[in-house]
Amino acid sequence: MVDSGDSQMKLANGDSGYVLEDVPHLTDYIPDLPTYTNPLQDNPSYSAVKQYFVNMDDTVSQKIVVHKNGPRGTHFRRAGPRQKVYFKSDEVYACIVTCGGLCPGLNTVIREIVCGLYHMYGVSKVLGIDGGYRGFYSKNTISMTPKFVNDIHKRGGTILGTSRGGHDTSKIVDSIQDRGINQVYIIGGDGTQKGAAVIYEEIQRRGLKVAVAGIPKTIDNDIPVIDKSFGFDTAVEEAQRAINAAHVEAESTENGIGVVKLMGRYSGFIAMYATLASRDVDCCLIPESPFYLEGKGGLFEFIKKRLKENGHMVIVIAEGAGQDLLSKSLQSMDQQDASGNKLLQDVGLWISHRIKDHFAKENKMNITLKYIDPTYMIRAIPANASDNVYCTLLAHSAIHGAMAGYTGFTVGPVNGRHAYIPFNRVTEKQNKVVITDRMWARLLSSTDQPSFMSPKPKVVNKAKKREEPATLLNGNI
Incomplete structure (x- = not known):
């Protein structure tokens, strides 16, 4: 060599x-x-x-x-x-x-x-x-x-x-x-x-x-x-406690919603694996997969649909998810911690308020929402x-x-x-969830949630449609 x-x-x-x-x-x-x-x-x-x-x-x-x-x-x-x-x-x-x-x-x-x-x-x-x-x-x-x-x-x-x-x-x-x-x-x-x-x-x-x-x-x-x-397995295991508590709270009341915020500034691995491990989660929101709230195919529509089906639901959201939506509705703070990480606003608290406000304005469905933030409990355990x-x-x-x-x-x-x-x-870079990979597809299948890829339908040029050669996946099987 x-x-x-x-x-x-x-x-x-x-x-x-x-x-x-x-x-x-x-x-x-x-x-x-x-x-x-x-x-x-x-x-x-x-x-x-x-x-x-x-x-x-x-x-x-x-x-x-x-x-x-x-x-x-x-x-x-x-x-x-x-x-x-x-x-x-x-x-x-x-x-x-x-x-x-x-x-x-x-x-x-x-x-x-x-x-x-x-x-x-x-x-x-x-x-x-x-x-x-x-x-x-x-x-x-x-x-x-x-x-x-x-x-x-x-x-x-x-x-x-x-x-x-x-x-x-x-x-x-x-x-x-x-x-x-x-x-x-x-x-x-x-x-x-x-x-x-x-x-x-x-x-x-x-x-x-x-x-x-x-x-x-x-x-x-x-x-x-x-x-x-290291520590990731422990974090996912401990997150189950918060998800289980949210599920108990949600199913104990009519139209109950449990919202759990988990760690994940730029990568949603804890939220994704905790959701897959739990099987009690109805919707998982991570930084890599943009979502929108209102309109057809949005989060509010999905919440209403799931509540009508089951009478309750659990939402898991990573701390870095939805920050673009949050900065539009709140005054954006461009501040950093001592390590140079952007200080994120509390997306869990924000989305909880938005869900409450939406259903209060609709005046057709009374909901009971419980917000759980176990962030520092998860990282501080043995x-x-x-x-x-x-x-x-x-x-x-x-x-x-x-x-x-x-x-x-x-x-x-x-x-x-x-x-x-x-x-x-x-x-040189950060490892992130690949939302075109099979593991994310498994999550979508498990929760039966929409992908929230875009509020607008994509235009497909059928004239140029042809079969693409198979490529190797670079992620999990």
Whole structure:
């Protein structure tokens, strides 16, 4: 294979259209680094494992479905322990930092980084950075041991605290250098991973032997490339409680309506999966699928129809849905939080008032509407069993990568296999629900709601109508 690309991309090309989007390695800018035998081979816990180490040439395909004669496409380096490591265990001084909003599983990732370093590699010096990125130079640090973190996975939030935006990269790297830290584990969303990429670049510029590993975090599941983000399963499961409460309230009164607002600024994955899991939802509204209220085929007409059919209904709406309608009827506020995210207005409260006003004006149908907003309850709880296992795998994959000398990477499952992914690939865009994909079609079928695609019928040119060739779907089956 031949390396190609600029300094920002580390590419290798192979036969049949094979492309490896590789991640940086310490030896890229520090030549002749010594290597050491991986202590895992002498670890009694791994004595029953037939193959300790991942083959150096193993890669993971980004697309699992391809045409028979099509190119093999983009691959990423497979995560896992390597036969040789670039750090002596007693010389490792690691640190962990959490940034951005809360998410179920943060404490589990922290715990498993500490315990994984200790039990797999014999690393005993791990520092917790208090209060996000700024904590590197403005707050006290916390000494992390397996005993200290033993029960933290049972709590929500992060024991290290968090913050958004407003950090000084140069001061962070100064702190890393002054303390003698040589492994940095950064847990956070796309903004945090962008910050991690800048920190890595400054460390590389200074020629420091410091591995920077990211663990992507977002409750909205909007990080591209990886299969899903940790905490998402827990969020969907907890959302069921709110949906169930809304359903009980709605069916207990004549023409009862339950409205539930769920998280999802730009991506409606929580709302979509919670709706599919519940089966009690009559209508799901997400940012990717525009909707309209009035007129034929609009939301008001559908609500009236469903109430006449069933006598009650439940509406789930993601927080980022309908913001265009909201800004037209209310004074738009172009404000941002510290991370640069647009501050959204409460679409759940707004749509509840609009529904009440509409039926009050009609004066033909009395409704009883209950609005439930479980937003911060969902993200502040401990991870469930599925996410706890997933967080463990993420933490261990990050540890194996850092010990093997990889740096400037984030980790996550791609088609079920954990891989090392360049920072730019998880920050270049947001993962969104594809409303022309089968999963959204399943939701529409489950709820029997209209697609709300357009209030105006499309004009079809029958003269030019012809059969289009079949194309591969890029989403779920």
